[in-house]
Amino acid sequence: METEHYRVEEELLGRTPRRVARVGNLVSGMAGVGCMQLFILPFIAVGVGMLLFSIGGTLVAAGGSDMPGSVTARRDTSDSDGNSYKVDFTYRRGDDLYSGSSNVSSDDYQRLEPGSNVTVQALSWAPSILPAVREASESRNKSLIFFWGFSILWNALISVFVWAIFVWPIIARRLIADGTPVAARLIEKKADSSDDSTTYTLLYEFAPEMGFAEPVKGKMTVTREQWESVASGDVLTALYIPLRPHWSVLYKFADYRAAAD
Structure with missing residues (x-):
């Protein structure tokens, strides 16, 4: 993978665990997640019951x-x-x-x-x-x-929401705090439209440090503005957990940032 113009973000080069800060307004972000969690709790209770x-x-x-x-x-x-x-x-x-x-x-x-x-x-x-x-x-x-x-x-249906609302935010935060940075190349941009919305997805691949003969592929849902800001072939920083390289995130579009020391 040609990365001559690529540089890992400076705040990712320090020791781990990194200090993590949420992108955007912390209070509104936490409130939004909290509201979604409260909304889904009754449905979880019904499933457990x-x-x-x-x-x-x-x-x-x-x-x-x-x-x-x-x-x-x-x-x-x-x-x-x-x-x-x-x-x-x-x-x-x-x-x-x-x-x-x-x-x-x-x-x-x-x-x-x-x-x-x-x-x-x-x-x-x-x-x-x-x-x-x-x-x-x-x-x-x-x-x-x-x-x-x-x-x-x-419960199969609710588990999708549990993963997205409860589990993935924890994983995403851990990726920023402890993830290994690596150069990832965008291999495809997808825009899937339904009757009232469009989902924008970036597909990328990267080569973990060891243990994998083939590149690991990942995908990330982003906003329209983020989707339009990149092109296939661009090289961005991905963060992954070495023991679970299929858990990864594109740092540029993550909900969290590594705070500078």
């Missing part, structure tokens, strides 16, 4: 103990999505009496009349958590399959 429900229900279905119980009431609720059916029941573990409820199918709802004796599945070490009527196990299993599928899809 669904995952815990799925795990708990599976533990009950696979390893729950049978306990004697009886149906105490039935509930039929109608809304715009149709009818939902639920039965309330009590059950005993030793001398202790517990109560619970389960969503059931229409057929199970008709069979399980108040006063009916049933077998309740529950965890012996936590009998009050997600008890289920064994006689309605088919309904329970269908619900578990739905919750597992939905929770996996939900």
Whole structure:
């Protein structure tokens, strides 16, 4: 790679860890990140809740103990999505009496009349958590399959935002503080447009100090002004972590700067 006109920024030549400063207004930058983190927290909580429900229900279905119980009431609720059916029941573990409820199918709802004796599945070490009527196990299993599928899809989607909002800022700051500077050549500029926005991306490559026969490629999303300020073939400073060279950032367009000593 020809780098005769390229120079590493002076503030990157000192010892690590470097002192790090945020580019632009520190207060507004932190406030923006904080607002995004607060906004996403309820969605994370929903995902964690669904995952815990799925795990708990599976533990009950696979390893729950049978306990004697009886149906105490039935509930039929109608809304715009149709009818939902639920039965309330009590059950005993030793001398202790517990109560619970389960969503059931229409057929199970008709069979399980108040006063009916049933077998309740529950965890012996936590009998009050997600008890289920064994006689309605088919309904329970269908619900578990739905919750597992939905929770996996939900958490997979949320993980993208968690990475971008919580994880990547930590990595980006570490790259400025501890990253190894290296000459990186821009190999492509991409502008991907949708109905209401355009995403500007710079693709680059660099050669780590050791251990890689081929150059490592990276990409970075930038603003339109930053995208227009460079051309394919330009050489810029990239910072990378030697143990994870695929984590890298173009220093010129990073959200942080190394503060001069």
